[in-house]
Amino acid sequence: MQNVLIVGAGSGGTIILNLLLNLDFMKVKAIIDKDEQAPGLRIAKEKGISYGTDWKEFMVDDIDIVFDVxxxxxxxxxxxxxxxxSTLLIPGSVANLLVGLLNENDRFIRSMQTQMDRQRLIFNSIDEGMIGVDRHGTIDFINESACMMLEVSDSYALGKPIHTIIPESNLPKVFKTGKPELNIELVLPNGLEIVSSRYPLLTAEGEAFGAFAVFKDVSEVVQLAEEITDLKSIKTMLEAIIHSSDDAISVVDEKGNGIMVNPAYTRITGLTEDEVIGKPATVDINEGESIHMKVLQTQQPVRGVNMRIGEDNRDVIVNVAPIIVDKQMKGSIGVIHDITEMRSLMKELDWARQIIRKLEATYSFSDIRGTSMNISIAIDQAEIAAKTVIPVMLRGEPGTGKELFANAIHSGSERKAHKFIRLNCSAIDPSIMERELFGEAQHESLKNRRIGLLEEAADGTLFLDEVTDLPISTQTKLLDYLQETSIPLSPDELTGTKKARIIVATSKNLEKAINDETFNMELYYFLNRLSIQIPPLRTRKSDIPAIAKHLLVKLNQEFGMNVETLTEEALDSLQQYDWPGNVRELENVLSRAMIYMKPGTTKIHDTDIKRSLSTNGEKTGEPVLPEKSTLASIMDEYERSVLEKALEEHDGNKSLTANRLGISLRSLYYKLEKYKLI
Known part of the structure; x- marks a missing residue:
């Protein structure tokens, strides 16, 4: 048991007192404050804890820890x-930091637990068995259907090597090869026959981190087929099985005309029996050849074909087998397994990961490219800024990379595990700016209050871009916030809270704004204690090759291309241009050059650059962009128009369109869905 003395019974001391009262291994011997009405002293009276106004009276030998708040x-x-x-003396700043970290950790754990519970509910509601392993072949998830088929509990299976539960499992092999295995028959140790499909689990970068299998019990169907000999009974039983199956099933005759479909088929394809029965097998296909016709021609089964079918372009896996009676071909039967929902869940998981990444800083100092003197000085200053908590001012022309520097400072600081929030002051209505920063409160209930960005970023960093556009009244309140040790959470209550680290940026003349009385002079001096000037690109043209190489990696990911480098002539053209739009304009020019390139080209040539540096015969240095447009919106509009034109030229054929644009069919579908062109 540790004996504790708390010196200071204000808001900070009260928080620490309440925390220690819930810990079994710490005992508060006394709490001290000169103010006899301090809130911590009132709690001490209620709890029967010693208190006073002079800490010297309580500084005895058995005190193990002293909190000074x-x-x-x-x-x-x-x-x-x-x-x-032997006594540990802890200043209040450290104590408050520990309290904040403990509370934040508790909130994060509860949030992650909720997400895990939701995912577990989804997996357990699936009829098919699902089991997954990590890179070491150890089982890291299993649903209830799989437990029932394997006759094990999830608590027993989790953490076991997969071969302990399923000796003949090929999941470790699928992880190593990265290749899926579809519709493989397997007999479980308990004798249950299943059909299993195995898939590698890949990160967004394509790196395997595990594998999982989806399997169904087919033993009942096999047993019934072996026991029933009467043709009519077989027909009745098969029809019942087909209609009760969750997988879509279609049957065609020897000529390839439909003779039977089940309700699941109608649900997946959107086609009714009348639209399929008696019609050719190609009626439900949007792209590719008919697997039914291929099976009828070869008299061999075809398994694991990925296709898109129906009005909704659903992703499915198709298995088709021939129907042979007395050595004569009578038709074929196809089983269509809808994997749209599974892929939808994977997309949701990817989206959740993106949200988590957005809560963290996106860039670090390694993303700032260049070795020229001006940029090296700016980087050195930023690295120093990362080690402090004082406000930072970033100055430079539009497009020089002020947000990149702000991200890097946050990533290099002790706050990197917490939020990085950006607010473009020029894009927010001045009438609501104060509410965005400081939030609002409802007097009836603090639980319903809307918090501001300063409070939301209390453990992290708030980046105010184009800070000169802040209304003068908001500037005054921001100055008060920076100068005070705490901010009010509501008009009725003042509670101590950790402050956000402030980084501001501007492309305008702050000194002129002060002279025009549109910027608060005191706020200027407070923010200007650590000012970093980011040089324009025209003053560091020697850095262009390194910057261009870095941008190519990013643009290749965005466009689904594989451009490796630029020719020497192309780099010369880039270095001869003055870049009024700085690095942002350089990224724009490279983007347009890549869009104009011929499919399959891996190198940007001088002609591509010169074509990108002109628009309708005018130089890019002249204003040609719409006033309110951003680079992202312009690129999206242009990419959409290119996709529409390419689709029109190829009469909607997506395979030809993908080949023409030099991208994969999967990338094309992603872009068509993004711009709602399908």
Whole structure:
């Protein structure tokens, strides 16, 4: 048991007191404050804890820990001189940091637990068995259907090597090869016959981190087929099985005309029996050849074909087998397994991961490219700024990379695990700016109050871009926030809280704004203590090759291309241009050059650059962009128009369109869905 003395019974001391009262291994011996009405002293009276106004009376030998939350350096120094060598003296700033970290950790754990519970509910509601392994072949998830088929509990299976539960499992092989295995028959250790499909689990970068299998019990169907000999009974039983199956089933005759479909087929394809029965087998296909016709021609089964079918372009896996009676071909039967929902769940998981990444800083100092003197000085200053908590001012022309620097400073600081929030002050209505920053409160209930960005970023960093566009009244309140040790959470209550780290940026003349009385002079001096000037691209043209190489990696990911480099002539053209739009304009020019390139080309040539540096015969240095447009919106509009034109030229044929644009069919479908062109 650790004996604790708390010096300071204000808001900070009260928080620490309440925390320690819930810990079994710590005992508060006393709490001290000069103000006899301090809230911490009132709690001590109620709890029967010793209290007073002079800490010296309570500084005895059995005190193990002393919390100083007075904020008074003189008190801290006096305590430091008085405590025993074996007594730990903790300043209030450290104590508040520990409390904040504990509370944040608890909230994060509860959030992750909720997500895991939802995912577990989804997996357990699926009829098919599902089991997954990590890179070491250890089972890391299993649903209830799989437990029932394997006759094991999830608590027993989790953490076991897969071969302990399923000796003949090929999941470790699928992880190593990265290749799926579809519709493989397997007999489980308990004798249950299943059909299993196995898939590698890949990151967004294509790296395998595990594998999973989906399997169905087919033993009942096989047993019934073996026991029933009467033709009519077989027909009746097969029809019942087909109609009760969750998988879509279609049957065609020897000529390839439909003779039977089940309700699941209608649900997946959107086609009724009348639209299929008696019609050719190609009626439900949007792209590709008919697997039914291929099976009828070869008299061999075809398994694991990925296709898109129906009005909704559903992703399916198709298995088709011939129907042979007395050695004569009578038709074929196809089983269509809808994997749209599974892929939808994977997309949702990817989206959740993106949200988590967005809560963190996107860039680091390694993303700032260049070795010229001006940019090296700016980087050195930014690295120093990352080690401090004082406000930082970033100055530079539009497109020089001020947001990149702000991200890097956050990533290099002790706050990197917390939120990085950006607010473009020029894009927010001035009438609501104050509410966005400081939030609002409802007097009836603090639980319903809307918090501001300063409070949301309390443990992290708030980046105010184009800070000169802040209304003058908001500037004054921001100055008060920066100068005070705490901010009010509501008009009726003042509670201490950790402050956000502030980084501001501007492309405008701050000194002129002060002279015009549109920017608060005191706020200027407060923010300008650490000012970093980011040089324009025209002053560091020697850095262009390194920047261009870095941008190619990013643009290849966005466009689904594989452009490796630029020719020397292309780099010369880039270095001869003055870049009024700075790095942002360089990215725009490279983007347009890649769009204009011929399919399959891996190198940007001088002609591609010169074509991108002109628009309708005018130089890009002249204003040609719409006033309110951003680079992202312009590129999206242009990419959409290119996709529409390519589809029109190839009469909607997506395979030819993908070949023409030099991208994969999968990338094309992603872009068509993004711009709602399908």
């Amino acid at each position: 007075t904020g008074d350096d003189a008190v801290f120094n006096a305590l430091l001189a008085s405590v025993q060598p």
